[in-house]
Amino acid sequence: MSTPGSGPGTRPPTIADVARVAGVSRTTVSHALNGIGKVDPRTRERIKQVAADLGYRPNLRAQRLRRGEAKAIALASSMPFAVAGGPSRLGFYMEVAAAAAESALLHDYALVLVPPVQSGSALYSVDIDGAIVVEPDADDPAVAALKERGLPYVTLGRPVSPAEDVPYVDLRGGLVAELLLTHLHEQGARRPALLIGSGRRHSAVDARAAYERLADEHGWTPLVATAPEAGGEQAGYERCAALLAEHPGIDAVCAMVDAFAVGAVRAIRDSGRAVPDDVMVVTRYDGLRARTCEPPLTAVDLHLDRAAADAVTLLLGRLRGGADTPATAPVPTVPEPRVIARRSSQRGPTGA
Numbered sequence: 001m002s003t004p005g006s007g008p009g010t011r012p013p014t015i016a017d018v019a020r021v022a023g024v025s026r027t028t029v030s031h032a033l034n035g036i037g038k039v040d041p042r043t044r045e046r047i048k049q050v051a052a053d054l055g056y057r058p059n060l061r062a063q064r065l066r067r068g069e070a071k072a073i074a075l076a077s078s079m080p081f082a083v084a085g086g087p088s089r090l091g092f093y094m095e096v097a098a099a100a101a102e103s104a105l106l107h108d109y110a111l112v113l114v115p116p117v118q119s120g121s122a123l124y125s126v127d128i129d130g131a132i133v134v135e136p137d138a139d140d141p142a143v144a145a146l147k148e149r150g151l152p153y154v155t156l157g158r159p160v161s162p163a164e165d166v167p168y169v170d171l172r173g174g175l176v177a178e179l180l181l182t183h184l185h186e187q188g189a190r191r192p193a194l195l196i197g198s199g200r201r202h203s204a205v206d207a208r209a210a211y212e213r214l215a216d217e218h219g220w221t222p223l224v225a226t227a228p229e230a231g232g233e234q235a236g237y238e239r240c241a242a243l244l245a246e247h248p249g250i251d252a253v254c255a256m257v258d259a260f261a262v263g264a265v266r267a268i269r270d271s272g273r274a275v276p277d278d279v280m281v282v283t284r285y286d287g288l289r290a291r292t293c294e295p296p297l298t299a300v301d302l303h304l305d306r307a308a309a310d311a312v313t314l315l316l317g318r319l320r321g322g323a324d325t326p327a328t329a330p331v332p333t334v335p336e337p338r339v340i341a342r343r344s345s346q347r348g349p350t351g352a
Helices: 015-022 026-034 041-054 060-067 092-106 141-149 173-186 202-218 229-246 258-270 288-292 304-321
Strands: 072-076 110-113 130-134 153-156 168-170 192-197 224-227 252-255 280-285 298-301 338-340
Touching (some): 015 026, 092 304, 130 304, 153 304, 168 304, 173 192, 173 202, 173 298, 192 202, 192 229, 192 258, 202 224, 224 229, 229 258, 258 288, 280 288, 288 298
Parallel strands (some): 072 130, 130 153, 252 280
Antiparallel strands (some): 298 338
């Protein structure tokens, strides 16, 4: 008869082995290891020690069947990799993922990372209790998949679909755009253009609204251009090149997608202009692209670590309250977003 152990031919220890060595019932072991039932604290600690000594690991599939919980949440987005990641894959989406995974683990949940795709099909095959959808587009495929499965979700960034009524962490898209455009105005911009994704994520919708309001306030001629997110840096290059050809007086570009901003810098240089002396460039996300561009790009600290942790807390609260928990007021990102000025928009002494 085989016995639990670590050598060849041995079998993994079972809950029955823990119960036998600890001198208690299997039910008591289950309650002690899962933190349920009324088990004397000293007995609970002794059972945990016996389990550790034997190398016992709970059967996660069995726990899943008993509880009806996967103890896992997903992070999903319809953003294409061209803007969500980057050459190093250390972009916006991965920064959110790292912070969300850490926060989830603190609550004994695993984070399932669903690669940013244009279809929500990947969400049909993962065993999860709920999900965080990062900056959903209108008619977002990830949202559609979650709804079809009947799974609760929250969003990181304001959902733009009129039919959406879910809790969300507010990334303050309008305020971020206003901060960038105000910075450009203070640096002397008088003909700034706005370059946004052609979808309807909150960051594009709110940026356009903020830009139009400030254009009216400052007397700017409105110049709003869009480019497909999936085109990444090359799409930003081509759209900025066209803008400069059509409107040669442009003196600043606020490219809300960092990949677009890097492409815009190339387009400006290829047109015979200099950054920032002739045309300033700023972007929304202070990631690797912004910091390693030449010149380094002025960007905004969105405090994504805090925002991602807030989204995890919001989702777990919804899981505890049930999938039908009504939406609450948006959770603001604290502290507020902050412009990090760099050489791409500073026409005075050398920037950061």
